[in-house]
Amino acid sequence: xxxxxxxxxxxxxxxxxxxxxxxxxxxxxxxxxxxxxxxxxxxxxxxxxxxxxxxxxxxxxxxxxxxxxxxxxxxxxxxxxxxxxxxxxxxxxxxxxxxxxxxxxxxxxxxxxxxxxxxxxxxxxxxxxxxxxxxxxxxxxxxxxxxxxxxxxxxxxxxxxxxxxxxxxxxxxxxxxxxxxxxxxxxxxxxxxxxxxxxxxxxxxxxxxxxxxxxxxxxxxxxxxxxxxxxxxxxxxxxxxxxxxxxxxx
Amino acid sequence: xxxxxxxxxxxxxxxxxxxxxxxxxxxxxxxxxxxxxxxxxxxxxxxxxxxxxxxxxxxxxxxxxxxxxxxxxxxxxxxxxxxxxxxxxxxxxxxxxxxxxxxxxxxxxxxxxxxxxxxxxxxxxxxxxxxxxxxxxxxxxxxxxxxxxxxxxxxxxxxxxxxxxxxxxxxxxxxxxxxxxxxxxxxxxxxxxxxxxxxxxxxxxxxxxxxxxxxxxxxxxxxxxxxxxxxxxxxxxxxxxxxxxxxxxx
DNA sequence: CTTGACCCTCACGCTGCGTCATCCCCGATA
DNA sequence: TATCGGGGATGACGCAGCGTGAGGGTCAAG
Numbered sequence: 001x002x003x004x005x006x007x008x009x010x011x012x013x014x015x016x017x018x019x020x021x022x023x024x025x026x027x028x029x030x031x032x033x034x035x036x037x038x039x040x041x042x043x044x045x046x047x048x049x050x051x052x053x054x055x056x057x058x059x060x061x062x063x064x065x066x067x068x069x070x071x072x073x074x075x076x077x078x079x080x081x082x083x084x085x086x087x088x089x090x091x092x093x094x095x096x097x098x099x100x101x102x103x104x105x106x107x108x109x110x111x112x113x114x115x116x117x118x119x120x121x122x123x124x125x126x127x128x129x130x131x132x133x134x135x136x137x138x139x140x141x142x143x144x145x146x147x148x149x150x151x152x153x154x155x156x157x158x159x160x161x162x163x164x165x166x167x168x169x170x171x172x173x174x175x176x177x178x179x180x181x182x183x184x185x186x187x188x189x190x191x192x193x194x195x196x197x198x199x200x201x202x203x204x205x206x207x208x209x210x211x212x213x214x215x216x217x218x219x220x221x222x223x224x225x226x227x228x229x230x231x232x233x234x235x236x237x238x239x240x241x242x243x244x245x246x247x248x249x250x
Numbered sequence: 251x252x253x254x255x256x257x258x259x260x261x262x263x264x265x266x267x268x269x270x271x272x273x274x275x276x277x278x279x280x281x282x283x284x285x286x287x288x289x290x291x292x293x294x295x296x297x298x299x300x301x302x303x304x305x306x307x308x309x310x311x312x313x314x315x316x317x318x319x320x321x322x323x324x325x326x327x328x329x330x331x332x333x334x335x336x337x338x339x340x341x342x343x344x345x346x347x348x349x350x351x352x353x354x355x356x357x358x359x360x361x362x363x364x365x366x367x368x369x370x371x372x373x374x375x376x377x378x379x380x381x382x383x384x385x386x387x388x389x390x391x392x393x394x395x396x397x398x399x400x401x402x403x404x405x406x407x408x409x410x411x412x413x414x415x416x417x418x419x420x421x422x423x424x425x426x427x428x429x430x431x432x433x434x435x436x437x438x439x440x441x442x443x444x445x446x447x448x449x450x451x452x453x454x455x456x457x458x459x460x461x462x463x464x465x466x467x468x469x470x471x472x473x474x475x476x477x478x479x480x481x482x483x484x485x486x487x488x489x490x491x492x493x494x495x496x497x498x499x500x
Numbered sequence: 501c502t503t504g505a506c507c508c509t510c511a512c513g514c515t516g517c518g519t520c521a522t523c524c525c526c527g528a529t530a
Numbered sequence: 531t532a533t534c535g536g537g538g539a540t541g542a543c544g545c546a547g548c549g550t551g552a553g554g555g556t557c558a559a560g
Contacts, residue, residue: 005537019539020517035525036539057346061516076357083350086343093336096307100333107326255506269508270548285556286508311547 001031001039011048026065027051057082168194172238182240191245194238206250213239213246251281251289261298276315277301307332418444422488432490441495444488460496463489 004015021027022038027048029038040048047068054064059082066073171190180187198204204212216235258265271277272288277298279288290298297318304314309332316323421440430437448454454462466485 003538014517015538016517016519024516033538037525038538057350076354079350079354079357083347083354086347086350090340090343093340097333097336100307100329100336104326104329104333107329253506254508264548265507266548266550274547283507287556288507 001041002045004038004040007040007045007048011045011052013052021048021051021061024061024065026061058086164193164197168197172241173234176234176237182237183244187241188245188248191238191241192249194242195245195250206246209246209250210243213242216242251291252295254288254290257290257295257298260295261302263302271298271301271311274311274315276311308336414443414447418447422491423484426484426487432487433494437491438495438498441488441491442499444492445495445500455500459500460493463492463496466492 002010004018008015008018018027018038018040022029027044030041030044031039033039050068051061051064054067055061057079059067059078063078067075067078168190171193172187175184175187175190195204195209198209198212216239252260254265254268258268268277268288268290272279277294280291280294281289283289300318301311301314304317305311307329309317309328313328317325317328418440421443422437425434425437425440445454445459448459448462466489
């Protein structure tokens with residue numbers, strides 16, 4: 001039977017940690033004296049070893065409790081999940097290190113941060129986030145298919161499509177500035193052009209097209225693309241037009 | 251001039267985050283209406299972009315504030331520090347992934363965790379921690395030098411040294427069990443053997459030898475080595491003997 | 501004048517303990 | 531036996547960065 005301090009120093013943790021584990025029910029003392037002293041025996045020592053093992057792996061304490069107390073707990077799945085999470089973290093950190101290196105390099109070239117294009121600096125991460133967003137809205141296969149289709153185009157075709165997009169965007173902006181209603185014929189006509197433009201890479205159904213509108217509102221990159229700077233509210237306007245188009249025509 | 255929600259969606263963050271940044275003084279609105287509404291202009295937008303840039307890099311908000319407001323702040327050093335920290339994290343996570351893989355493998359071989367040698371599983375990390383501890387006590391060069399010296403020995407010599415260590419440890423244990431005083435001649439004689447044993451790889455001065463004693467008390471691995479299990483308090487006993495020896499004889 | 505969408509200010513919650521503050525308990529020494 | 535030092539115990543706040551209501555004004559549109 002060990003007291004808190006004995007167990008703590010033997011395990012390389014603090015007394016406070018043992019108190020905490022007792023408080024959250026993760027490791028209760030085997031015996032409590034009449035004076036309130038906690039005493040830990042062999043069994044608790046073993047349990048503590050297991051706790052510290054999983055803690056080393058970065059597992060949250062609540063989950064550790066489940067591992068140890070719930071025989072139905074799927075430990076294998078949990079470990080695999082942690083593995084994946086750690087790998088994700090590693091990838092993320094590697095990206096950040098690259099960004100830091102670029103920033104350091106530009107600083108060493110005596111560029112002021114004001115001259116710097118922050119956006120260019122974080123482009124890769126931003127793009128990734130974009131894609132994750134898009135996947136969240138429509139699922140992975142759809143996004144992957146769109147990429148496939150896009151890869152098959154020539155440079156001229158790509159430029160063509162980009163110009164068309166800018167045209168549509170400007171048309172939306174003009175109509176919005178002039179106070180047109182999202183449901184008006186003029187706006188709906190542009191919306192149809194937009195729908196056909198989107199269809200270059202992907203043919204959305206009504207729900208997906210309305211979802212695309214939501215994305216324009218909620219996603220900052222899209223907001224910028226759709227002139228939220230000069231015309232605050234423009235993305236919402238476009239999204240409304242798209243929702244109406246989806247309901248009426250798709 | 252944008253309201254909180256406008257700026258928040260444009261930047262891809264939450265309104266709450268803007269409130270928070272205002273509360274901690276990281277990003278104050280350019281203007282506050284009579285009704286208490288926050289309004290952000292172009293300048294604040296730019297500042298927010300910088301804030302988010304550094305936040306992406308995992309920099310704490312307080313540090314970001316320093317970067318932006320204190321012209322004397324050494325940004326380059328901070329970035330290099332972050333880089334190093336991230337790399338450390340990556341290395342740590344890679345180690346954890348290996349441990350997880352070993353654990354998963356042993357689980358798939360249908361071994362129960364009870365059969366498992368936890369210690370073997372985390373040996374590499376533990377050893378690293380050990381070394382870091384040791385370095386904390388005596389500095390890097392000293393530890394490195396000890397390793398050099400150790401590498402130059404033959405296998406027989408190593409075995410010899412190990413046996414000597416076990417002898418000393420057992421002698422200490424017997425004396426402790428029999429209630430000898432740390433300052434007694436018998437105990438001090440063993441302590442001198444111990445001092446000479448340590449000198450195989452390294453010659454500590456008085457402070458360092460006493461520090462080694464502290465390490466025996468504070469470090470769980472050393473505690474285990476010095477029989478804390480069978481004879482609770484034995485490490486403290488040895489440490490006391492070492493402190494006395496250091497004071498009297500070194 | 502009424503919605504509905506925003507705005508505000510508290511204020512607790514989450515993670516895993518570190519760090520006092522305050523008080524009780526026990527063995528050893530004077 | 532009084533005392534003293536080294537534990538032991540229980541709160542309770544703090545930290546980082548917001549998420550998430552609760553409860554209550556504000557504003558533009560219909």
